[in-house]
Amino acid sequence: MTAALPCRRVGGWFLAGFAVALLWLVPAGQAVAHASLVSAAPPDGVVLEAAPRDITLTFNERVRPLAARLSAPDGRTVLLPPPEIEGHSLRFALPEGLARGSHLLSWRVTSADGHPLAGAQLFSVEVETAIAEASDDAPLATRAGVWALRAALIGALLCGVGGAVFQAFAGRQGTRFPQAAAGAGLALLLPVAGFQGLDLLGLPPAALLTEAPWREGVAGAPGLALALSAGALIAALTRPGRRIALVGLLACGMAAAAAGHAATAPPQAVMRPAVAAHVIAAALWIGALVPLSAQIARGGTGALAGFSRAIPWGVAVLAGSGVAIAVVQLGADPAALWRTDYGRVLLAKLALVGLLLAVALFNRLRLTPRAERGETRPLRRAIAVEMMLAAAIIGVIALWRFTPPPRAIVPVPPALAQEFRAGGLSAVVHVDPPRMGMVRVRVSDLRLDGAPFVPQSVAIEFSKPSYGLGPFRHEMRDGEADAGRFLLPLDGYWVVTVTVLISDFRAGEMRDIIEIRPAN
The missing domain is CATH 2.60.40.1220 (Immunoglobulin-like)
Structure with a gap:
């Protein structure tokens, strides 16, 4: 009973600190998201x-x-x-x-x-001329470096901080792996900052020799996340007692809640705590695997029963916070789960997490009782499988750096295809995208009395008479289908006129109304 009271007191301090930290991270009255x-x-x-x-x-x-x-x-x-x-x-x-x-x-x-x-x-x-298209992405070498370094840093945080907490509460015997992971994480912070700056500026790795990527890499929310990560890793490196270990765990959760697609999505009062809780639960689970395996290898199974009882609670926190994050990030369209890069990364993560949970359940129900009777080798092998699956999950998670969430993607309406008919003439007018701004127009399936034919020319006009706009006109010759690009500065209904020169002595005209949507 006397041993339980300090644990409860420490746990209460941790929860209070967690709440205060998240209130500090949530900007009052401000809802931020992924920009567009x-x-x-x-x-x-x-x-x-x-x-x-x-x-x-x-x-x-x-x-x-x-x-x-x-x-x-x-x-x-x-x-x-x-x-x-x-x-x-x-x-x-x-x-x-x-x-x-x-x-x-x-x-x-x-x-x-x-x-x-x-x-x-x-x-x-005055006139359109050819120009090379610009690439929106950072060079491939930069993106590969960002992915590898971020994955390594996430792994170091989870193993170092989570392992330190496990050792602080389960006993100091075992392995120095958590401290080694924390040291590796500290060594990674500098290159992570540099490559983070390269990614922001779209520069190649050679630009690390200049000042700009280092300055950008530590600015704003990403810089705050790196600073909190450094605090968490330093706490883990000291082989801390329970209080310091929990402070490091809190800093680890705060680092995740300081930046990123999920943490900054509205409502932040829900999302920041969900992200922090998700990472803290993951650290407690993944970080415990190596120290637990080391203790079992030395014949110490005292911590195994406590870990086995506690892990369902961690899984519940992981699942609940993960569902909340996914629901917000995917937005109102469930199909985004398989239609977007973000959704496909999430599906890959869920598949790996499902395998990890299956292995963990098998360990708890079948292998833990055998280990408590002295047969530890099967459980240690299964824990090694859990560690490999956790590494794969971390690698997949790091891909989210390059995949904006569906909630932040401005939907592009599908191209409009509308049939025009008049006086034996028919054609299909395509407008892509059918929203105000620059649109591309094409005419297809031109027919005369139901039969395809090639006209001498086709002219297409857009006008909005009630606003005094237009006509904006483009003429196509020699069987062209592409009418080029039109700038439509207003949404609403536009009058579209298609004039077809059938022969030197005959012309036909088709007219209809097309609805143009707002810009967003």
Whole structure:
């Protein structure tokens, strides 16, 4: 009884600290998520009569600008100065005297969850010209390095911090593996910060020789997460007592709740505690495996019964917090589970977790009683399988760095295909995407009296008479199907007229209304 009271007191302190820490991490009155671009002025793909002085990008939340480059028609690229920040908008001043032709603005920002967002806006002065497409992604070597280093750091945190807690409560005998894992984690923090900065800026590994990636890698929420991880690892490295071990465990949960897609999703009052609880439960389970196996190998099975009784509670916390996170991240569309990269990573994780739970259940029901009777080798082998599955799960989890959650993806409406008919003529007009802004228009299945034919020319016009817009016209010749791109600045109903020159002496006209959706 006297031994139980200190444990209860320590546990109470831990829960109180957990609550205070999460209240500190949740910004009052602020809901942040993964950023997405809402609009651009001038719009993407527009052809302008004169060069613009600036370009404004508006996002669904506040973002921090990282870099912006402007590619000219002749291929030259210039780095633009930092933009003016006005609420959720960034206004980039453009160089004077922009050449005639197409220009491409490539930009990178970081959102409140600490993940980079990149894109490109195309505009043309007087006429469209060819220009190379910009890549939104960091180089493959950078992304591979980020994945490997993050996976290694997650493993070091779970094994080091969780193992230290296990040893503090189950006894100091056993292995120094938790301290070795914590030391390795501390050594990883510096390269993780560097590659994190490379990923944010979209730079190759060679750029580690410059200042910029190091500065960006430790800024904002990702930098706070690294600092909390360092505190957790230092606590584990000292072979701590119970209180210090729990402080390290709390710091580990706070590190996970400080940044990332899940932690910064609204409602944060639910998501940050769920993420922290998920990571803490995982650390207590995965971190205990190596010290437990070492104790069993030395013939000590005293901690086995307590671990076996406690693990169902940890699994319950893992499952409950995991379901809450998945429901928020997947959004309102269950099909996102198999249609998006995020969902497919989640399915892979769930499959591995299912195998891990099956092995753990087999251990608890079949192998633990045998180990308590002195037959320990089968249980140690099964624990080794659990460790391999845990390593695979960590590798899969690290992929989420590159997969925005479905809740943050702005849905693109499917291309519209509408049939037009009049005076024996028929055709299908395709508009992709059918929402305000730049759209691509195509005409297919052109028929005269039910039979396919090739006209001398086809002209298509968009107009919105009630607003005095249009007609915006493009003419196709020699059997062309692609009518090119139209800038539709307003949503709602547009009058579309298709004029077909059947022969030198005969023309036909088809007219209908097409609905254009808002930008988001």
